[in-house]
Amino acid sequence: MNDLSRRGGERPLRVTVLGATGSIGLSTLDVVARHPQRYEVFALTGHSRVLDLHGLCLRHRPRYAVVGDARAAADLQGRLREDGLATQVLVGEEGLIEVAGHSDVDVVMAAIVGAAGLRPTLAAVNASKRVLLANKEALVMSGALFMQALRDSSATLLPIDSEHNAIFQCLPGDYSRGLSVVGVRRILLTASGGPFREMPLSELAGVSPAQACAHPNWSMGRKISVDSASMMNKGLELIEACWLFDARPEQVEVVIHPQSVIHSMVDYVDGSVLAQLGNPDMRTPIAHALAWPERVDSGVSPLDLLQIGRLDFQAPDDRRFPCLRLARAAAQAGGTAPAILNAANEIAVEAFLAERIRFTQIADMIEHVLESLPSASVGCLDDVFDADDRARRQARHWLERI
Numbered sequence: 001m002n003d004l005s006r007r008g009g010e011r012p013l014r015v016t017v018l019g020a021t022g023s024i025g026l027s028t029l030d031v032v033a034r035h036p037q038r039y040e041v042f043a044l045t046g047h048s049r050v051l052d053l054h055g056l057c058l059r060h061r062p063r064y065a066v067v068g069d070a071r072a073a074a075d076l077q078g079r080l081r082e083d084g085l086a087t088q089v090l091v092g093e094e095g096l097i098e099v100a101g102h103s104d105v106d107v108v109m110a111a112i113v114g115a116a117g118l119r120p121t122l123a124a125v126n127a128s129k130r131v132l133l134a135n136k137e138a139l140v141m142s143g144a145l146f147m148q149a150l151r152d153s154s155a156t157l158l159p160i161d162s163e164h165n166a167i168f169q170c171l172p173g174d175y176s177r178g179l180s181v182v183g184v185r186r187i188l189l190t191a192s193g194g195p196f197r198e199m200p201l202s203e204l205a206g207v208s209p210a211q212a213c214a215h216p217n218w219s220m221g222r223k224i225s226v227d228s229a230s231m232m233n234k235g236l237e238l239i240e241a242c243w244l245f246d247a248r249p250e251q252v253e254v255v256i257h258p259q260s261v262i263h264s265m266v267d268y269v270d271g272s273v274l275a276q277l278g279n280p281d282m283r284t285p286i287a288h289a290l291a292w293p294e295r296v297d298s299g300v301s302p303l304d305l306l307q308i309g310r311l312d313f314q315a316p317d318d319r320r321f322p323c324l325r326l327a328r329a330a331a332q333a334g335g336t337a338p339a340i341l342n343a344a345n346e347i348a349v350e351a352f353l354a355e356r357i358r359f360t361q362i363a364d365m366i367e368h369v370l371e372s373l374p375s376a377s378v379g380c381l382d383d384v385f386d387a388d389d390r391a392r393r394q395a396r397h398w399l400e401r402i
């Protein structure tokens with residue numbers, strides 16, 4: 001394991017933020033900027049939001065910036081030159097891979113949304129970086145290969161997803177010996193239930209993208225907001241937890257906890273249940289993973305339990321959240337099934353946000369794609385991308401027919 005714990009007098013750790021213009025990227029930069037003696041920004045990437053990325057470059061003065069295409073790169077490079085900045089602009093996936101695996105980088109925040117983050121995140125793992133994993137889709141798609149790459153490298157993987165970060169904090173340091181060996185009975189994965197937790201089922205078909213993106217507790221990117229509303233997010237997180245902690249799907253129980261104060265729990269055989277609590281602000285898990293095993297200020301205000309007053313729990317309803325059932329089935333099927341589930345979901349969410357399908361059709365589309373493409377075994381990354389590609393085509397075909 002990469003020991004990046006800091007002792008006095010050392011140089012700041014160099015951080016690449018993949019997906020810097022997004023919600024997680026901005027929260028990461030907020031924490032990093034609070035600790036200039038500990039961290040400095042090495043590279044920032046944004047896909048299409050060149051103006052946002054330009055502003056971030058002015059503020060953080062990275063050595064590299066990466067954008068999606070040559071035109072955006074020329075635009076950004078021109079602006080940065082005018083500002084007198086030496087930042088070099090790189091393009092596309094090659095650029096992302098370069099700044100993720102660069103020999104001068106210590107820490108990589110993997111916060112690109114969706115399948116687009118897989119290769120750059122793997123590049124960081126293969127280059128033995130401290131990898132802060134927000135991009136859950138990468139692990140869902142390629143779980144076995146990803147975890148093998150981790151074992152073959154000396155990378156350290158720290159979960160940023162608040163639930164997995166909480167579980168990591170509640171597990172003993174030697175949990176990789178096996179959950180049952182360290183006395184874990186099950187993992188309790190908490191879920192807010194999203195904006196539609198109490199809406200009459202008959203109204204779900206009529207909800208708008210704006211309603212789906214208005215999460216009651218968290219402010220996040222649009223794709224994960226829709227995933228939270230459908231609870232596909234929890235389904236992806238169930239698969240993520242199985243890979244990260246070597247758990248079987250049956251060992252992970254989803255519990256709805258509307259206040260989002262407990263970020264997840266670990267239930268031990270002696271009856272102890274350990275939980276991690278905090279205000280719902282992603283800067284807490286980000287600061288935890290940046291500084292681990294030390295602790296640094298994240299800017300998050302202290303938890304006021306007296307003001308919160310009560311914590312509630314309920315079981316998820318399969319009729320309301322069919323995506324959770326589909327994800328659990330994909331976790332159990334293994335092989336390419338999670339990659340197929342993820343790809344179909346990406347297309348479905350995109351179609352819902354573009355108002356081409358109803359909210360309730362997200363699950364219909366994914367179920368159709370999973371039924372049409374049986375799971376196959378995964379031997380290499382090409383198998384994963386092939387499944388991803390076939391699932392996207394099948395999903396688009398379904399879209400054309402409805």
Ligand code: NAD
Nearest residue numbers: 019020021022023024046047112113116134135136220221
């Ligand atoms: P976001 O939409 O706010 O930001 C996404 C980032 O990815 C942006 O910087 C964008 O430029 C970049 N990007 C998008 N498409 C790209 C492409 N094709 N190639 C390269 N870059 C691309 O998303 P977010 O909410 O910050 O989420 C990022 C990841 O973190 C997701 O995987 C999400 O599931 C995970 N996550 C987010 C939160 C949260 O609170 N926002 C919590 C847990 C996990």
Ligand code: MG
Nearest residue numbers: 161162163237
């Ligand atoms: Mg989460």
